[in-house]
Amino acid sequence: MKQWILLWVLVLGACSEPAPKIPQVDVAALEGPVANAVQQSIEDLELALDEPRLWSNYAEVLQAHQLYGAARKAWQARFKLGSLQPGELLLMLRCEEALGQPIEGVQEAVSSLLVENSDLISLRFSRGSSRLRAGDLQGAKEDLELALGQDRHPAILLAFGRTVLSLGDAERARSLLEEARAGAPGDVDIQKTLAPVYLQLGESDLANTELQRQLRGPKALRFDPAEIRMTQRSVSSSANTDRAREAMSRREWRIALVWLNKILAVYPDRASAHARRGMCHLMTNQPQEAERDFRKAIGEDESLAMAHRGLGVLAGRSGRTAQAVTHLARALELNPDDPDAVGMYPIALLKAGQLQEAESAYLSARKRFPNNRILVQQWLVVLRRMGRPDQGFAAATSAIQELGEDAALLHHAGLCLEAMGRTKEARQYHERSVAADEKSPSAARLEKIK
Amino acid sequence: MRSPALFLALAILSGCAPDDPTSATPGGWRKIQSFEPAVQIPQDGALRLEYGVTGGAAVFDTDGDGDLDIVLTGTGIGSPTRLWEQTEPLVFVDATVGSGFDPTFFGIGASAGDVDGDGDADVLITGRLGSQLYRNNRDGTFEQWSGFRAPKCSSSATFVDYDRDGDLDVFICRYADISLNPNKECRDPSGRLELCGPTAHPPLHDLLLNNDGTGSFTDVSAEHGIDRAAGAGLGVVVDDFTGDGRLDLYVANDGYENHLWVMGEDGRFEEQAAQRGLALNLMGETEAGMGVVSLDVDGDLAPDVYCTHLAAESNTLYIGKNDAFLDSTAPLGLGVASMPRTGFGVAARDFNRDGQEDLLVGNGRVTRGSEIVLEQLSDPWNGMAESNDLYVRSGSGFEVAPFDPVLGEAGLTRAVVAADFDRQGDLEVLLVNIGTPSVLLASPNSKGRELFVEAVDQLGRPVLHTLVRCQIGEQIQRRRQGISDGYASAQAPEVHFGLGSSQLPARVTVQWPDGEEEVFEVSAEVNRFKAQRGSGS
Numbered sequence: 011m012k013q014w015i016l017l018w019v020l021v022l023g024a025c026s027e028p029a030p031k032i033p034q035v036d037v038a039a040l041e042g043p044v045a046n047a048v049q050q051s052i053e054d055l056e057l058a059l060d061e062p063r064l065w066s067n068y069a070e071v072l073q074a075h076q077l078y079g080a081a082r083k084a085w086q087a088r089f090k091l092g093s094l095q096p097g098e099l100l101l102m103l104r105c106e107e108a109l110g111q112p113i114e115g116v117q118e119a120v121s122s123l124l125v126e127n128s129d130l131i132s133l134r135f136s137r138g139s140s141r142l143r144a145g146d147l148q149g150a151k152e153d154l155e156l157a158l159g160q161d162r163h164p165a166i167l168l169a170f171g172r173t174v175l176s177l178g179d180a181e182r183a184r185s186l187l188e189e190a191r192a193g194a195p196g197d198v199d200i201q202k203t204l205a206p207v208y209l210q211l212g213e214s215d216l217a218n219t220e221l222q223r224q225l226r227g228p229k230a231l232r233f234d235p236a237e238i239r240m241t242q243r244s245v246s247s248s249a250n251t252d253r254a255r256e257a258m259s260r261r262e263w264r265i266a267l268v269w270l271n272k273i274l275a276v277y278p279d280r281a282s283a284h285a286r287r288g289m290c291h292l293m294t295n296q297p298q299e300a301e302r303d304f305r306k307a308i309g310e311d312e313s314l315a316m317a318h319r320g321l322g323v324l325a326g327r328s329g330r331t332a333q334a335v336t337h338l339a340r341a342l343e344l345n346p347d348d349p350d351a352v353g354m355y356p357i358a359l360l361k362a363g364q365l366q367e368a369e370s371a372y373l374s375a376r377k378r379f380p381n382n383r384i385l386v387q388q389w390l391v392v393l394r395r396m397g398r399p400d401q402g403f404a405a406a407t408s409a410i411q412e413l414g415e416d417a418a419l420l421h422h423a424g425l426c427l428e429a430m431g432r433t434k435e436a437r438q439y440h441e442r443s444v445a446a447d448e449k450s451p452s453a454a455r456l457e458k459i460k
Numbered sequence: 461m462r463s464p465a466l467f468l469a470l471a472i473l474s475g476c477a478p479d480d481p482t483s484a485t486p487g488g489w490r491k492i493q494s495f496e497p498a499v500q501i502p503q504d505g506a507l508r509l510e511y512g513v514t515g516g517a518a519v520f521d522t523d524g525d526g527d528l529d530i531v532l533t534g535t536g537i538g539s540p541t542r543l544w545e546q547t548e549p550l551v552f553v554d555a556t557v558g559s560g561f562d563p564t565f566f567g568i569g570a571s572a573g574d575v576d577g578d579g580d581a582d583v584l585i586t587g588r589l590g591s592q593l594y595r596n597n598r599d600g601t602f603e604q605w606s607g608f609r610a611p612k613c614s615s616s617a618t619f620v621d622y623d624r625d626g627d628l629d630v631f632i633c634r635y636a637d638i639s640l641n642p643n644k645e646c647r648d649p650s651g652r653l654e655l656c657g658p659t660a661h662p663p664l665h666d667l668l669l670n671n672d673g674t675g676s677f678t679d680v681s682a683e684h685g686i687d688r689a690a691g692a693g694l695g696v697v698v699d700d701f702t703g704d705g706r707l708d709l710y711v712a713n714d715g716y717e718n719h720l721w722v723m724g725e726d727g728r729f730e731e732q733a734a735q736r737g738l739a740l741n742l743m744g745e746t747e748a749g750m751g752v753v754s755l756d757v758d759g760d761l762a763p764d765v766y767c768t769h770l771a772a773e774s775n776t777l778y779i780g781k782n783d784a785f786l787d788s789t790a791p792l793g794l795g796v797a798s799m800p801r802t803g804f805g806v807a808a809r810d811f812n813r814d815g816q817e818d819l820l821v822g823n824g825r826v827t828r829g830s831e832i833v834l835e836q837l838s839d840p841w842n843g844m845a846e847s848n849d850l851y852v853r854s855g856s857g858f859e860v861a862p863f864d865p866v867l868g869e870a871g872l873t874r875a876v877v878a879a880d881f882d883r884q885g886d887l888e889v890l891l892v893n894i895g896t897p898s899v900l901l902a903s904p905n906s907k908g909r910e911l912f913v914e915a916v917d918q919l920g921r922p923v924l925h926t927l928v929r930c931q932i933g934e935q936i937q938r939r940r941q942g943i944s945d946g947y948a949s950a951q952a953p954e955v956h957f958g959l960g961s962s963q964l965p966a967r968v969t970v971q972w973p974d975g976e977e978e979v980f981e982v983s984a985e986v987n988r989f990k991a992q993r994g995s996g997s
Contacts (some may be wrong), residue, residue, distance in 0.1 A: 018858075039650075039652045040651050040652060040653015041647065041652070042651070042653045045851075074649075075649045075650040075651075076648065076649040076650065077650055079830030079831075080830075107772070109772070109799075110771070110800040111800060116960040139743075141773075142742070142790070143743065144790060144795055145792075145793065145795045145796065168744070172742050172744075175786065176786070176790075176791055187864055199740075199743075199745075202739060202740055202744060203740075203744050204784065205734055205735045205737075206735060206784040206786070208788070209735055209782070209784040210737075210782045210783075211734060214783075217734065221735055239723065244649070245650065246651045247647070248647050248649045248650075249653060252649075313641050315662070321772060344640060345662050347662070347663075347688075347690045378688060379688075428676065
């Protein structure tokens with residue numbers, strides 16, 4: 011009997027899968043919050059190694075911090091437990107892409123799930139994008155065409171446009187990309203994919219026009235809930251810095267503040283985060299908090315151009331003109347390519363009474379950024395307010411010669427002429443402004459100076 | 461990435477000791493000589509951006525004896541710039557002492573060209589805080605050019621007579637302004653210290669310096685709008701990308717949109733990368749551009765472009781069509797294969813002499829890999845070594861060549877220079893590694909015929925960026941006699957054609973930079989030919 015029992019034990023031992031081994035990472039090398047998140051996930055997992063949800067959790071934490079090698083192993087273990095959700099497969103595809111290495115069985119599982127359930131648009135779109143990246147153009151076309159049949163989302167139109175472009179059908183790519191642009195006019199990717207398509211089709215004027223188009227409105231972003239969940243797992247200051255930077259580039263100042271506060275909670279002396287947070291405070295009209303952050307940033311690292319620029323702005327607003335000039339000059343010294351500082355500097359000089367230097371800085375800024383209309387407008391406003399409409403009119407006409415019939419510039423030229431008492435000529439400029447753009451504020455001025 | 465275990469197994473299988481891969485595979489790549497590392501990675505744990513991008517080389521005849529010598533950029537005291545002179549065929553001797561190179565200079569890349577028109581090549585060395593230009597004294601020594609000014613962190617450079625006034629001007633890729641915060645610490649997304657990337661410091665615009673013919677240079681970047689396009693430039697290649705007969709410049713930027721400086725009728729450059737499809741990849745993403753070459757993949761006798769990139773990005777192949785370029789990486793078999801590795805140096809040559817250019821990519825990460833590859837390096841460098849890749853033509857696209865233990869020996873490779881070093885008509889390749897020795901390799905023996913052409917002026921001096929076409933029967937191949945193809949390096953001014961099994965004479969057409977063409981007949985026995993201006997028909 012004992013022999014039979016022993017035999018059964020041996021057979022069972024040979025047949026049952028060994029418990030999956032938790033892939034380890036050297037947590038000692040990781041940033042504190044990341045190490046804690048990883049360690050916590052491991053501890054949870056050790057309590058229930060057969061729990062799929064905990065394996066996904068661990069894999070997502072690793073992937074969120076770009077520890078892809080370990081994430082791949084965790085996904086492999088999760089895969090073997092079965093009952094995969096579409097979101098998990100989508101993240102596995104992302105992991106494969108990041109590593110350039112397959113996770114065994116994932117492609118087959120995705121195919122199978124898509125056959126069972128044809129409504130999984132996000133997963134189909136992700137696989138289509140992966141296939142496009144991997145060079146499987148027919149596979150990408152198949153997926154993206156199906157996804158597009160269910161949702162003409164700009165992101166899908168863009169990916170499908172790129173696919174048909176790769177397949178050599180530039181005309182169809184143009185039509186798809188134009189449709190994508192209509193849905194997401196603020197997306198730079200669409201703009202920069204469409205411009206060379208026009209060129210390929212011999213439409214060089216359209217290519218130029220497309221590249222000069224102002225990007226306003228939504229972008230072709232598309233996020234699956236699983237991707238959002240995973241990115242929210244990221245707790246490292248580096249990842250949060252990226253998020254803050256992205257939010258700031260979208261001018262979402264309050265969102266950026268959330269991420270920056272997280273970073274500073276862990277690293278209270280991080281100069282760059284203080285500079286960024288100062289900028290967010292400045293843009294959300296919290297000047298005292300902004301000043302505090304900028305000063306802290308410079309105290310830690312004097313070479314932060316952004317902090318000097320911020321202090322220059324704050325000083326200018328509160329009438330400390332000499333300080334404004336000093337900080338903006340330093341900001342420009344540190345980053346001569348900062349268009350904001352380049353634009354603000356001549357105005358600060360003007361307000362500080364350094365007229366020749368201001369004029370010279372303005373001309374230099376115009377030369378550097380010849381198409382920057384905002385720069386000219388700001389300059390004209392300040393000149394007029396400082397009682398120099400003659401100088402403002404001269405600057406306006408010069409800019410109009412270079413930039414053409416710009417409604418805002420014509421309007422400012424009209425205002426300068428009004429201030430000089432040359433009403434008749436002012437009317438002509440206001441009329442030209444309205445002709446350039448019927449929504450120009452010159453329309454109201456024309457009513458007033460009849 | 462191949463593990464040491466895999467390498468060991470392959471070496472043993474091929475019947476060779478693992479520490480002597482000189483002839484690991486019969487008929488495969490063969491190691492000719494190793495060169496003491498010019499770049500020693502500091503052991504102090506500091507991870508400075510400039511160590512990730514250094515590792516350049518200039519290959520040219522430094523002493524006028526007819527063969528090619530090697531200048532390897534060093535990182536200053538303890539590992540200075542080194543000069544290796546070829547004293548007999550494929551034997552190089554360290555001639556650094558007394559060569560005249562500044563032993564304290566932290567170099568990154570190099571370029572070579574006859575700046576003062578005296579018949580020998582002078583050398584430009586780019587570096588972490590600026591570039592230095594050296595006059596060639598024709599005796600194996602160099603003298604630093606006084607008054608030459610090209611400040612801030614720079615990488616690749618090229619000499620080009622953009623204004624066609626008969627002298628060589630210089631274009632320098634500049635990277636990031638590390639001078640503002642030289643000891644900046646950067647971390648990866650999990651919080652570990654890592655090499656700073658290009659966005660950690662303000663990006664710099666590139667420099668165009670005009671030569672007045674005497675070697676006195678004026679910065680004309682602003683005249684061409686180059687000062688308004690900051691990016692982190694790492695690679696530059698010269699070719700006529702718009703088919704108008706004028707030379708343009710394409711710059712691979714690290715993490716920023718690439719730039720295409722198109723020379724206009726008015727003699728001014730204009731940036732047109734975005735409108736011509738060369739700024740981003742097919743997915744609309746900026747990539748970490750490192751090395752760059754122009755080559756003709758589709759056989760339309762117009763340039764296509766190949767850029768190397770970071771791991772998780774593919775290296776990217778842009779095919780030119782109708783004045784615009786399309787990222788055709790994946791359909792031509794180059795997408796997935798390159799994604800696991802980080803490419804820097806690249807050479808487009810016909811390594812198997814089948815009549816089509818192949819691509820040899822030198823790899824080496826700038827972020828931690830998932831395993832330790834080179835025990836002799838400290839963390840995180842020990843996880844950054846990777847094997848190199850050779851992509852050979854297959855049908856209309858490419859395929860990865862079988863792993864070769866000599867070519868594929870793991871390292872942190874940066875510059876890759878392919879040339880006929882001893883002028884004997886065979887192709888050799890220099891792989892510049894950081895932290896470990898650089899190596900000169902002989903490409904595998906092949907039954908295919910090959911031909912090297914040097915396009916030279918009436919005085920026998922190389923004419924840079926000349927267009928050379930080689931026709932045998934119906935097949936025409938196109939090459940540009942460039943020098944900056946690849947990464948941070950000066951290639952020898954020559955072009956290489958693989959001619960397969962043909963035994964017919966080759967018809968070589970040279971189009972000089974001024975547009976004039978000459979034709980030369982080259983018999984089948986010749987494998988190295990000097991096309992001298994005025995001697996063709």
